[in-house]
Amino acid sequence: MATRRSVNTQPKESLDDMILIYAGKKEELDPLKKLVDEYGKKIKSEMIDKDLSEYTVGDVRASISVTQREDFNELQAIEILRKNLTPEQFSKAVKTKEYIDDDAFEALVYNHEVDAAILNPCRVPKEPTVTLRLGKAKK
Numbered sequence: 391m392a393t394r395r396s397v398n399t400q401p402k403e404s405l406d407d408m409i410l411i412y413a414g415k416k417e418e419l420d421p422l423k424k425l426v427d428e429y430g431k432k433i434k435s436e437m438i439d440k441d442l443s444e445y446t447v448g449d450v451r452a453s454i455s456v457t458q459r460e461d462f463n464e465l466q467a468i469e470i471l472r473k474n475l476t477p478e479q480f481s482k483a484v485k486t487k488e489y490i491d492d493d494a495f496e497a498l499v500y501n502h503e504v505d506a507a508i509l510n511p512c513r514v515p516k517e518p519t520v521t522l523r524l525g526k527a528k529k
Contacts, residue, residue, distance in 0.1 A: 434520045451527040459516040464490060467512040471495075474508050 403411070437445060437454050444453035468488050471480055475498075483495040498504045 430522050434522050438520065446527045449527050449529075453523050455521050455523075457519040457521065459519060461514040461516060463512040463514060467509045470508055470512070471504075475504060479503060 433452060434454055437443075437452070438456075443455070444451060446452075467490060468484055471484055471490070475483065479498060483491050483498060485491055495504075495506075499506045
């Protein structure tokens with residue numbers, strides 16, 4: 391009969407040990423993360439100021455992408471649709487809970503029954519999200 395042996399088993403750490411190790415490592419990590427975040431913000435700002443989408447130094451390539459974000463005021467959109475659509479169109483695009491049925495509204499726009507631009511006042515621009523990525527530069 392074969393016996394089962396544990397291979398490369400390490401003694402199990404106690405919860406006390408894990409918490410103390412975690413606390414120590416987190417204490418080391420937090421100031422470093424703060425420093426890294428500061429440099430990330432500075433790099434993104436500098437690249438935006440210089441209108442650079444990517445920059446290579448040595449074997450490191452930094453690139454940023456700017457993502458525009460906006461909120462959409464659905465209540466305002468419903469009121470605009472209520473004023474601009476026929477009752478039949480309105481009941482297709484706005485449901486009992488009064489939310490916009492995106493598919494039905496898209497169909498109305500696609501079929502040139504309504505101009506999507508009537509909802510432009512409902513768009514609220516937000517601060518853009520700037521993402522920094524680092525990778526190996528191609529040689």
